Amino acid sequence: MMRLDKYLADMGEGTRQEVKKYIRRGSVTVNGEQVRSPERKVDERDQVCLDGRKVSYAAEEYFMLNKPAGVVSATEDKRDRTVLDLIQYKKRKDLFPVGRLDKDTEGLLLITNDGALSHRLLSPRHHVDKTYYVEVQGHVTEETRAAFQRGVNIGTEEEPLVTMPARLEILEAGQSLSRVRLTIREGKFHQVKRMFLSQGMEVTYLKRESMGSLRLDDSLAPGEYRPLTEHEIKRLKEE
DSSP: OEEHHHHHHHTTSSOHHHHHHHHHTTOEEETTEEOOOTTOEEOTTSOEEETTEEOOOOSOOEEEEEEOTTOBSSSOOSSSOBHHHHOOSOSOSOOEESSOOOTTOEEEEEEESOHHHHHHHHOTTTOOOEEEEEEEESOOOHHHHHHHHHOOBOSOSSSOOBOOOOEEEEEEEOSSEEEEEEEESOOOTTHHHHHHHTTTOEEEEEEEEEETTEEOOTTOOTTOEEEOOHHHHHHHHTO
């Protein structure tokens, strides 16, 4: 059970002070009965309406976003659009991106308010696979693949930082441009770019295709999103 004003505020109908005004002026009904007390206790089984419009409660929400380049993985930013700005049809106001993708990186990003799931997916102890499609300026070889499998130093000679073994699939190995698919099991700062840089190559395009069992829906154009299915949520929680 929770207070009626908290119920409405949690669902993004305004601040606590704003929804209290809605309630006191008679704009809110609970199970068809007009309620003027913000302290009224309700739960998700009650039918709550604001100005005749039903406000359904969602304790947790999960969205798959195909992040476009130019948008930052943050809840708010004074200069740039954030990934949360793209999620227009949401109930919760406490959503956040699970992990982050660089501003120029595209692809799969999970948006939720489930802190326990986020911690599990990002925890170094769980080593959840993350797969990226990568275009690099340079010639990727079998030696590159073997080096990634062993682990490469993305730090310095004085302060080495060796990556965990990564799986590299060579899709096209051109002399000036190569296309690959890379799967890593950690998420260090700019890791994919730094891994190729350690081999003398520069990443020119980066797109995340999957995270654990969750794969990017091919039908989502950059900037589009959809709720996760119950099956997808269940599998993620079993990672």
